Amino acid sequence: MANYDWTSTIKVHITCFRLLGFWPKNDGYNFDLYTLWAVFAVIFFGFVQTFVETVKIFTNLNDLEIVTGTAFVSFSEILILLKIFYLARNTKTFKRLLVTLNSDMFQPTNDQMSLILPELNSWKLMYKFFCICAAVTVAFWLLVPMFQVRRLPFLAWYPFDAKISPNYEIAYVHQSISVSYISISNVHVDTLIGAMSMYTAAQLTILKDNLRKLKPEQFEEDLIRCVKHHREVLKFAKSFNDVFNWIILVQFFASAISIGFSMFLVTIVTPFSEEFFSFAFYGFSASFEIFIYCWFANEIQVKSDQVPLSAFQSDWLGASEEAKKSLIIFMANAQRPLKISALNLVDLSLNTFLKILKTSWSYFALVSQLHE
Numbered sequence: 001m002a003n004y005d006w007t008s009t010i011k012v013h014i015t016c017f018r019l020l021g022f023w024p025k026n027d028g029y030n031f032d033l034y035t036l037w038a039v040f041a042v043i044f045f046g047f048v049q050t051f052v053e054t055v056k057i058f059t060n061l062n063d064l065e066i067v068t069g070t071a072f073v074s075f076s077e078i079l080i081l082l083k084i085f086y087l088a089r090n091t092k093t094f095k096r097l098l099v100t101l102n103s104d105m106f107q108p109t110n111d112q113m114s115l116i117l118p119e120l121n122s123w124k125l126m127y128k129f130f131c132i133c134a135a136v137t138v139a140f141w142l143l144v145p146m147f148q149v150r151r152l153p154f155l156a157w158y159p160f161d162a163k164i165s166p167n168y169e170i171a172y173v174h175q176s177i178s179v180s181y182i183s184i185s186n187v188h189v190d191t192l193i194g195a196m197s198m199y200t201a202a203q204l205t206i207l208k209d210n211l212r213k214l215k216p217e218q219f220e221e222d223l224i225r226c227v228k229h230h231r232e233v234l235k236f237a238k239s240f241n242d243v244f245n246w247i248i249l250v251q252f253f254a255s256a257i258s259i260g261f262s263m264f265l266v267t268i269v270t271p272f273s274e275e276f277f278s279f280a281f282y283g284f285s286a287s288f289e290i291f292i293y294c295w296f297a298n299e300i301q302v303k304s305d306q307v308p309l310s311a312f313q314s315d316w317l318g319a320s321e322e323a324k325k326s327l328i329i330f331m332a333n334a335q336r337p338l339k340i341s342a343l344n345l346v347d348l349s350l351n352t353f354l355k356i357l358k359t360s361w362s363y364f365a366l367v368s369q370l371h372e
Contacts, residue, residue, distance in 0.1 A: 004108055006101040009120060010195050013188045020185055022088035027095065029088075041181065042084060049178035050077045052156035059157055065268065068367060070155045072254075072261040076286075079254045080182050083189045083247055090243045094192075097239055101199055105229050108206050115209060116202040119299070123198040126292050127191045133285040134187045140278035142176050147274075153179065190289055193248075196240040197296035197340060197348075203233045204303035204338070208310035216318030220326060227330055230307070234338060237300065241340050248293060249342035256356050258286040260363025267368070290356055297340035297348030304338035 017023030021038030029035040053074040060066040108116055145151040150163045153175045162171045210226050262283030269275040308331040316327055340348045
């Protein structure tokens with residue numbers, strides 16, 4: 001079969017990154033119009049929006065509802081800007097990873113395509129669902145204030161009266177474009193990280209199949225190829241994990257706070273009102289965001305645990321003594337499972353996801369007590 005283009009699954013991501021300003025054509029930024037657009041977009045739509053919200057918090061520290069209603073959004077936006085910065089800074093690394101992904105060693109056979117399709121389809125489904133969640137959340141944020149008197153989508157401080165025309169309209173348009181820019185960036189950076197984990201899990205699926213199919217005729221030669229493939233998969237996972245490991249840690253902390261605060265805000269607004277659904281969708285989106293991280297990282301851990309067993313299931317009985325020794329050494333080295341972590345402090349898994357939800361509940365209980 002013709003070489004499978006792994007990057008075809010993230011073509012929409014690359015297109016969005018180019019339009020948003022953090023995927024230059026070359027390995028880095030030059031002094032050109034694209035760089036000018038990238039700097040303008042991040043400052044005007046990202047930093048300005050975050051700044052006016054943060055000032056609003058510090059000018060209303062005695063109002064718990066304003067602080068909770070603004071702080072978790074502002075903190076999330078700061079984190080998203082950090083994600084954008086790190087993606088733009090490490091564009092060269094990501095492009096190199098995509099080249100590695102399409103190399104001959106990482107190519108599946110016709111039969112193996114059916115094995116990896118469930119993983120590809122599950123990622124596509126999660127990507128589409130996350131897009132819908134984000135779109136609904138943003139729609140509530142931007143449309144609900146239109147039916148209220150001179151209210152902006154987000155609480156923010158401005159050095160002018162934002163309740164009179166045309167200041168109100170200008171602020172409204174700026175907030176709308178800014179939150180759309182930030183949300184689109186966030187969805188595609190998060191699902192890109194999920195895609196990298198999914199690619200790693202798919203490569204482990206291919207590796208396991210190749211190990212099971214080892215035959216005595218050319219056992220040692222094929223085993224050497226599998227060992228090299230295994231090493232490349234480990235390098236691939238380490239490379240993208242190194243770029244985002246501390247971002248993932250901060251994301252866990254931010255999501256726990258965001259989910260807890262959104263739960264609190266749901267309890268103090270009118271039930272089943274526009275604001276109720278807005279906060280509810282935001283909390284659900286933040287939960288699903290972390291679920292994407294943890295699900296595919298958990299798949300990596302599960303599949304890497306199965307690598308030694310797949311090697312044992314090969315037709316090794318007829319292999320040479322030297323080949324058998326090599327197989328034993330490989331199985332011993334593969335005993336340690338591959339894990340995606342946050343600064344080597346927290347391993348991403350479904351258990352981690354449940355712990356984050358429990359932490360969110362603790363934040364919710366704390367804020368509720370303070371409010372009472």
